[in-house]
Each structure stands twice: as structure tokens, then as C-alpha cells.
Amino acid sequence: MEYTGAEIFVKSLLKQGADLIFGYPGGVVLPIYDELFKTPKLRHILVRHEQGAVHMADGFARASGKPGVALVTSGPGATNTVTGIATAYMDSIPIVVFTGQVPTALIGNDAFQEADIIGITRPCVKHSYLVRDVKDLASTIAEAFYIATTGRPGPVVVDLPKDVLLAKTKFEYPETVELRSYRPNTSANKRQIEKLAAALEEAKRPVLYVGGGMILTNAAAELKKLAHTIQAPVTMTLMGLGSFPSLDDLSLGMLGMHGTYRANMAVTHTDLIVALGARFDDRVTGKLDEFAPNAKVAHVDVDPTAISKNVPTHIPVVGDLKDAMKKLNAVIAESKVDWKAKHKPWLEQIDEWKHANKLEYVKKTNVIKPQFVVEEIDRVTGGDAIFTTEVGQNQMWAAQYLTLKRPRTFLTSGGLGTMGYGFPAAIGAQAAFPDKVVIDIAGDGSIQMNIQELGTAVQQRLPVIVAILNNGFLGMVRQWQQLFHGNRYAYTCMESQPDFVKLAEAYGALGIRATKPEEVGPALEQAIAARRPTIIDFVVDREENVYPMVPAGSPLNKMLLA
Amino acid sequence: MRHTISVLVENKFGVLARISGLFSGRGFNIESLSVAPTLDLTTSRMTIITRGDDAIIEQVIKQLNKLIDVIKVIDFSEEDFIERGIVLVKVNAEPSNRAEILRMTEIFRGKVVDVSAKTYTIEVTGAEAKVSAFVEMIKPLGIIEIARSGKIAMSRGKKTLG
Numbered sequence: 258m259e260y261t262g263a264e265i266f267v268k269s270l271l272k273q274g275a276d277l278i279f280g281y282p283g284g285v286v287l288p289i290y291d292e293l294f295k296t297p298k299l300r301h302i303l304v305r306h307e308q309g310a311v312h313m314a315d316g317f318a319r320a321s322g323k324p325g326v327a328l329v330t331s332g333p334g335a336t337n338t339v340t341g342i343a344t345a346y347m348d349s350i351p352i353v354v355f356t357g358q359v360p361t362a363l364i365g366n367d368a369f370q371e372a373d374i375i376g377i378t379r380p381c382v383k384h385s386y387l388v389r390d391v392k393d394l395a396s397t398i399a400e401a402f403y404i405a406t407t408g409r410p411g412p413v414v415v416d417l418p419k420d421v422l423l424a425k426t427k428f429e430y431p432e433t434v435e436l437r438s439y440r441p442n443t444s445a446n447k448r449q450i451e452k453l454a455a456a457l458e459e460a461k462r463p464v465l466y467v468g469g470g471m472i473l474t475n476a477a478a479e480l481k482k483l484a485h486t487i488q489a490p491v492t493m494t495l496m497g498l499g500s501f502p503s504l505d506d507l508s509l510g511m512l513g514m515h516g517t518y519r520a521n522m523a524v525t526h527t528d529l530i531v532a533l534g535a536r537f538d539d540r541v542t543g544k545l546d547e548f549a550p551n552a553k554v555a556h557v558d559v560d561p562t563a564i565s566k567n568v569p570t571h572i573p574v575v576g577d578l579k580d581a582m583k584k585l586n587a588v589i590a591e592s593k594v595d596w597k598a599k600h601k602p603w604l605e606q607i608d609e610w611k612h613a614n615k616l617e618y619v620k621k622t623n624v625i626k627p628q629f630v631v632e633e634i635d636r637v638t639g640g641d642a643i644f645t646t647e648v649g650q651n652q653m654w655a656a657q658y659l660t661l662k663r664p665r666t667f668l669t670s671g672g673l674g675t676m677g678y679g680f681p682a683a684i685g686a687q688a689a690f691p692d693k694v695v696i697d698i699a700g701d702g703s704i705q706m707n708i709q710e711l712g713t714a715v716q717q718r719l720p721v722i723v724a725i726l727n728n729g730f731l732g733m734v735r736q737w738q739q740l741f742h743g744n745r746y747a748y749t750c751m752e753s754q755p756d757f758v759k760l761a762e763a764y765g766a767l768g769i770r771a772t773k774p775e776e777v778g779p780a781l782e783q784a785i786a787a788r789r790p791t792i793i794d795f796v797v798d799r800e801e802n803v804y805p806m807v808p809a810g811s812p813l814n815k816m817l818l819a
Numbered sequence: 820m821r822h823t824i825s826v827l828v829e830n831k832f833g834v835l836a837r838i839s840g841l842f843s844g845r846g847f848n849i850e851s852l853s854v855a856p857t858l859d860l861t862t863s864r865m866t867i868i869t870r871g872d873d874a875i876i877e878q879v880i881k882q883l884n885k886l887i888d889v890i891k892v893i894d895f896s897e898e899d900f901i902e903r904g905i906v907l908v909k910v911n912a913e914p915s916n917r918a919e920i921l922r923m924t925e926i927f928r929g930k931v932v933d934v935s936a937k938t939y940t941i942e943v944t945g946a947e948a949k950v951s952a953f954v955e956m957i958k959p960l961g962i963i964e965i966a967r968s969g970k971i972a973m974s975r976g977k978k979t980l981g
């Protein structure tokens with residue numbers, strides 16, 4: 258029996274176990290939409306803007322660990338996905354984005370709604386396909402999911418010309434995918450693991466520096482075991498948050514530009530830094546040649562290009578992080594070292610740093626401090642929620658003040674720093690976990706970048722809560738202007754702001770405003786109890802800054818503390 | 820340092836764009852490039868000449884390997900290898916310099932591949948140094964047009980790319 262490309266598309270997704278699409282229709286993808294109409298098993302969430310669809314697929318993937326799927330039309334539909342794709346690429350998130358394309362005979366003719374989306378997205382995809390023959394469609398879809406989810410994960414774009422969706426062929430979905438040109442190295446070399454274990458045995462002041470790879474490979478349990486066995490402190494990047502409980506005695510919290518005092522001091526004084534699924538981003542290292550100046554560097558990563566890219570590495574380990582962690586734990590289990598005794602002076606030193614400069618802010622009774630809102634969110638939810646963030650001060654306060662316990666509970670655009678990410682990502686996460694509390698910790702600027710998705714949340718009855726830390730500024734940029742540009746606040750104040758409560762109501766969502774500290778907790782409780790899409794407008798202290806701060810280009814130990 | 824890198828790739832739509840995009844996007848330079856299918860028509864062989872310090876070349880090779888359509892990468896610069904390029908040079912062939920042109924062509928073991936009343940077109944093949952030396956020698960005699968190919972390369976002995 259023969260099927261159309263559109264039928265094969267639907268069958269392939271179901272075979273793949275992907276039963277949720279975030280999408281937006283248009284001319285060339287109509288054949289697929291016609292099939293979706295007949296296939297209620299394959300759920301489709303209609304977004305309000307294609308960027309939203311990709312961020313939702315991304316949020317779905319980060320929260321669930323399963324690949325996210327987006328479907329859009331050609332031309333403007335496809336170009337609207339670019340920021341979402343680049344966001345997923347920078348953070349190594351497995352998503353597959355299907356774009357419609359004009360019929361093959363018209364490609365290259367500047368046809369109506371034609372865009373060379375393969376060309377436009379080439380630098381920000383893990384891989385991409387233009388399907389030119391319906392016979393290749395099923396195998397291409399299988400390859401796309403395989404590539405997106407294996408090795409270092411990432412976004413894959415599949416461009417689907419309309420004639421391919423209408424042409425017919427047999428349906429055969431490959432059981433397994435094997436590509437001679439792509440064999441992700443998943444097994445860590447035993448020798449290198451032994452070298453790493455030996456270095457740990459020798460080190461006096463080791464630090465485990467953990468990135469998003471720990472979450473992508475679901476290796477949090479192995480990390481906990483390693484850290485507790487060898488009694489080594491753990492610091493996390495923004496992307497690594499959640500992989501190690503932040504209230505654990507061995508947790509140093511986040512490092513880098515807005516990292517904790519103790520994390521940045523520990524990294525500056527360590528003699529062995531063990532990078533686990535992290536990539537020495539400039540927001541983490543500060544001034545590169547003064548980063549961890551006394552340290553040997555060990556680096557475990559599935560992507561060989563990440564190793565020795567920014568920092569010379571003494572002990573490279575290429576392979577799947579979870580596999581490497583298991584092997585490392587096995588070797589460590591044989592060790593005769595009394596780790597506790599060996600690291601006692603180091604942990605005492607860290608304890609001193611911990612108490613010297615805690616994360617702190619001046620509490621007020623007449624005005625809401627943004628940090629207080631995050632603390633209240635943490636308290637009211639008991640940390641049992643999925644958090645997303647926008648970008649700016651809101652993101653950094655969320656990273657600093659949430660006491661995250663579990664992986665996949667903190668979704669944030671780290672690499673690209675995409676304002677407008679958090680809200681659609683929260684919708685995607687909520688679609689994956691309809692019963693969980695999902696909260697987007699937002700800024701008043703960022704939320705306006707994808708506010709239209711309120712319509713999606715209301716239509717789908719996804720009870721996402723948006724907590725706007727409304728400082729009436731593009732706060733993080735204003736902070737830089739204050740600190741580094743002589744208080745000249747050039748174009749960082751949106752003097753006209755919507756009434757967010759009325760805006761929520763206009764969309765059929767719940768709107769709440771809090772202007773006093775004592776209203777913060779009750780507002781959150783009301784929102785959580787409502788179980789419907791809610792915006793809470795927290796009117797906060799306008800010129801609060803994020804501290805500590807390592808000015809761009811400074812070494813990590815040169816922190817501005819207040 | 821100058822490196823000669825051969826890359827075996829899937830002969831698929833857009834591969835060349837991915838490779839050239841990788842170089843331009845990451846600020847690596849391409850001095851010369853050649854591409855053609857191998858005996859197995861599903862693969863192509865590319866030879867890229869690039870310059871950079873060890874850290875850059877290491878990144879170039881890792882990044883090439885990371886591309887999904889790349890099957891294998893060899894950096895020849897560590898070993899003994901054969902490199903060849905070809906140049907076509909159209910020169911002014913005046914009665915006064917014809918003999919000199921032919922003499923140079925012979926020294927460089929080139930061939931005259933086209934002759935007209937006023938021009939000779941000469942073909943020379945060889946490694947970069949030889950081709951460049953020929954062009955330098957012939958320049959004073961009046962080059963009208965020049966076309967140089969990218970380089971191709973192969974290991975000496977038994978070793979192969981793929």
C-alpha cells in the first residue's frame with residue numbers, strides 16, 4: 258500500500274513515539290494539517306508565533322528529556338523559527354523542526370513564501386535535511402531524531418517541499434539508524450578515567466565544575482555519588498543548575514559572572530578543576546588567562562571540539578558523561594584514600610568563604626525586593642515545581658535564590674540568552690507535565706517578546722504562572738549602564754508598559770498584582786491554587802542590582818559584592 | 820603553519836556549504852580547496868589547505884569531524900605525502916620570447932596545450948612550490964591570464980583516506 262508524504266510524516270512521528278507537535282499552519286504544510294485533522298492521537302498545539310513553537314518544543318525537551326517537535330510553514334513561518342533553533346543549538350537541546358518548503362520545481366525561483374531555511378539555519382543546527390524524494394522521507398525523519406538525541410544533542414531541521422508531501426510511496430520506517438559518517442563516541446576511555454581518578458587522589462583542592470551535559474545525560478545520581486564519596490565541592494554553571502542539590506553541604510552554587518563568592522574563590526584557588534559536561538564559556542571563566550591559575554584541568558565531554566577550545570586540558574576524557582561518571586565511580590570505589598581527611602582543610606577554607614560573603618540583599622518592608630519574590634516562590638512551591646526564566650536580572654536572581662534540588666527543573670536560555678524564551682518554554686514544560694506547577698520567572702521587558710503565547714496557554718488550559726519581576730527597566734542593561742556607563746540610562750526604560758493584570762484578563766487568563774512584600778506569598782498561593790494561566794505583576798524595587806558581579810573581562814576573584 | 824587536510828564526505832546536497840560555512844563562521848582560513856567524487860560515487864574527497872597554529876588546526880580537524888556528513892579527516896602535514904595542483908597560463912607569445920617560454924615550460928616539465936598567433940597556453944602540474952616558481956619565472960614574459968586549481972593530496976605508501 259502506498260501513502261502520501263503527509264501520511265508518512267504522521268506515521269513516522271507516531272513510530273518515533275513523538276505524540277505532540279507545537280505548530281502553526283500555512284499553505285505548503287496543508288497536506289500535513291489535513292492528516293493531523295484525521296489523527297487525534299498525534300496532538301498538535303497551535304501557537305501564536307513560530308518562535309513560540311520552537312521554544313515550546315525546547316522547553317518540552319528540557320523538562321522531559323524527550324525530543325521536542327515543531328512544525329511550521331515555509332518562508333516567514335520558517336524564518337520565524339531561527340531564534341528558537343539558535344537557542345536550542347547553543348544549549349544542546351534535542352528538537353526536530355519541520356519546515357514546509359515550496360514545491361521542488363520552484364526552489365530557487367524566489368517563489369511565493371520561499372526561504373532558503375537550510376541556508377539560513379546552517380550555522381545553528383546540528384544537522385539539516387531538504388527532502389527531495391518522498392522515498393527518503395521516513396528514513397530522513399528517523400535520522401533527524403537519531404541525530405538530534407545522540408552524542409551532543411541539538412536541533413535538526415527537516416525541510417519538506419509541498420510536492421514531496423503529496424507524492425506517494427510505501428511506508429517503511431527504519432528500526433535502527435546507522436550512519437557511517439556519524440558515530441557519536443559514547444564510551445569513555447578507561448585509561449583516561451584512571452588518570453582522572455589518580456589526579457583526584459593527588460589533588461588537595463579539587464573542584465567539580467558541572468555544566469548542562471550532566472542534565473542532558475541524566476547523570477545527577479552519579480554526580481551525587483562521586484561528590485559525596487570523594488568529599489569534593491561542586492559548582493554549577495547556569496546550565497548545570499539542578500544537577501546537584503543546592504542545599505547540599507558540598508554545593509558551591511553557581512560560578513561565573515554572577516556566581517557565588519565561594520564558588521568563584523574556590524575555582525580561583527583550586528589545584529584540580531574537573532569539568533563535567535561544561536564548556537568554559539566566557540561568562541563562566543571571566544578573564545581567561547587568570548581562570549583557575551593554579552589548576553590542572555580535567556575535562557569530560559562527549560563533544561571533542563569542546564575540549565581544549567578555551568582552556569588547555571591536561572586530562573581529556575571524550576565520551577558520554579553518564580558512562581564516564583559510572584566508570585569513574587567504579588575506579589574511585591577501589592581507592593584507599595581517606596577523602597574526608599585529605600579534603601578537610603580545603604572544605605574548611607570553603608566554609609570560611611561561604612560565611613564571609615553570602616548571597617544577600619537589603620530587606621525592605623515598604624517595597625518588594627526582586628530577590629524576595631524568588632525566595633517566596635521557592636518557599637511556596639517547596640522547590641517542587643519546574644522553573645523557567647527570561648533573560649536579564651530576573652534570570653540571575655532565579656539562578657541565585659532558587660534552591661533547586663533536581664535536574665530538569667530549571668529551564669533557561671544560557672548560551673544565546675534569548676529574551677522571550679521563558680514563557681513559551683514554560684508552556685512546553687507544562688504540556689509535558691500537566692499536573693506540575695510551572696513558573697516562568699520573568700522580566701517586564703522579556704515577557705513582552707512572546708506575550709502572545711498567553712493565547713496558547715489559555716486555549717490549551719495549561720496553567721503556567723508568569724511571575725514578572727517588574728522593575729520598569731531592561732534591568733540588566735540598566736545595571737551595566739549604571740556601573741560601566743556613568744549612570745546614562747540610554748533607552749532602557751519602557752515608559753509605556755501594558756497593565757499586565759488587564760492584559761492577562763483580556764486573554765482570558767488570571768491577572769494579579771502585588772506591590773507590598775506581604776502580598777507576595779498570598780499572590781503566589783492564589784496563582785497556584787487557580788490552576789489556570791496566570792500573570793502576577795510583582796512591582797519591585799526599580800534599581801536593584803545583581804551581585805556578586807564579575808565585570809566582563811575581569812578575573813573571577815575580582816567580584817563587585819555590592 | 821600550512822596544513823594540507825583531506826576530508827572524505829558523503830556526496831550529499833549542501834556538504835560543501837557546510838564545510839565552507841564552518842571555516843568562515845569560526846574564522847579559519849581556506850587557502851585552497853578542491854572537491855570531486857571518489858571511485859564510490861556516494862562519497863567525495865575534499866582537499867583543504869589552511870594555515871594556523873597547533874590549537875587552531877586541532878579545532879579545525881575536530882570541527883570537521885563533528886559535521887554529520889564527514890566520514891574521515893586526515894591532516895597530511897605530519898607525514899610524507901604527495902600534493903599536486905595544476906595551473907594554466909596564457910602568455911604573450913612574441914617572436915622574441917617564444918623560445919624562452921618553451922625553455923621554461925620544458926624545465927618545469929609543462930606542456931603547451933594551446934597555440935594562437937599571439938599566445939601560448941601552458942599547463943604545469945606539481946606541488947605548490949613548483950607551480951608558484953613557474954608562475955614567477957613566466958611573469959616577466961607577460962602573463963595574459965592565469966587559472967590555478969586547488970590542491971589535491973594523497974599519502975605515500977600503503978596508507979589511504981577511506
Ligand SMILES: Cc1ncc(C[n+]2csc(CCOP(=O)(O)OP(=O)(O)O)c2C)c(N)n1
Nearest residue numbers: 649650651674676700701702703731732733
Ligand atoms: C532577544 C534579546 N534582545 C536583547 C537582549 C539584551 N538584553 C539582555 S538582558 C536585557 C534586559 C531584560 O529586561 P527585563 O526582561 O525587564 O529583565 P530584567 O533585567 O529587568 O530583570 C536585554 C535587553 C537579549 N538578551 N535578548
Ligand SMILES: [Mg+2]
Nearest residue numbers: 700701730732
Ligand atoms: Mg525589567
